[in-house]
Amino acid sequence: MVMDGRSNKVILVSHCIINSNSICIGPKTPSIWPAMINEVVEVLMRYKVGIVQLPCPEQLVYGFVREGITKTEMDTVEYRSFCRRIAEDAAELVKKYLENGFRVVGFLGKRASPSCGVKTTQITLEGRNVEVEGKGILVEELENELKKRGINLKLIDFERTEVEKCLRELEDMVKA
Numbered sequence: 001m002v003m004d005g006r007s008n009k010v011i012l013v014s015h016c017i018i019n020s021n022s023i024c025i026g027p028k029t030p031s032i033w034p035a036m037i038n039e040v041v042e043v044l045m046r047y048k049v050g051i052v053q054l055p056c057p058e059q060l061v062y063g064f065v066r067e068g069i070t071k072t073e074m075d076t077v078e079y080r081s082f083c084r085r086i087a088e089d090a091a092e093l094v095k096k097y098l099e100n101g102f103r104v105v106g107f108l109g110k111r112a113s114p115s116c117g118v119k120t121t122q123i124t125l126e127g128r129n130v131e132v133e134g135k136g137i138l139v140e141e142l143e144n145e146l147k148k149r150g151i152n153l154k155l156i157d158f159e160r161t162e163v164e165k166c167l168r169e170l171e172d173m174v175k176a
């Protein structure tokens, strides 16, 4: 903790929460939020929470201009290892923040994402894309790396059709 006026509070967020330019072609999110999810940023500003933006694994592996694919299609050894490396770095960062007296309020992912979903993710079932309960690959790896370090971090996700509900959940998390 440093007593110079800073909030000593941070949150981990999926990359596209504050950069819609990383999203694949298809989702409606960029047409609603061309740059970032303003409402999320407003809550974080209000509660003085610093934003730690994780890299977007899909953008880095599958390209800056790409079609969406499901968790089933994405779950290869290589992609999982790539996500694990991001998760290791993130978990180490969280550990260091905590060791130094900062508060890490949690992680905000993206609902239904094959990589960053917390509550649901997307798989291929009988040739169709289906949203199912479960976590995305990056979130699974992050949870695992946090667990290895004995860290219990609250994980929630943002869903564009449930903005108010998600913002309330975020607010509860940051002010708890």
Ligand code: SF4
Binding pocket: 014, 015, 016, 017, 022, 023, 024, 055, 056, 057, 058, 059, 110, 113, 115, 116, 117
């Ligand atoms: S992989 Fe994660 S950060 Fe990248 S676009 Fe998908 S949800 Fe956003």
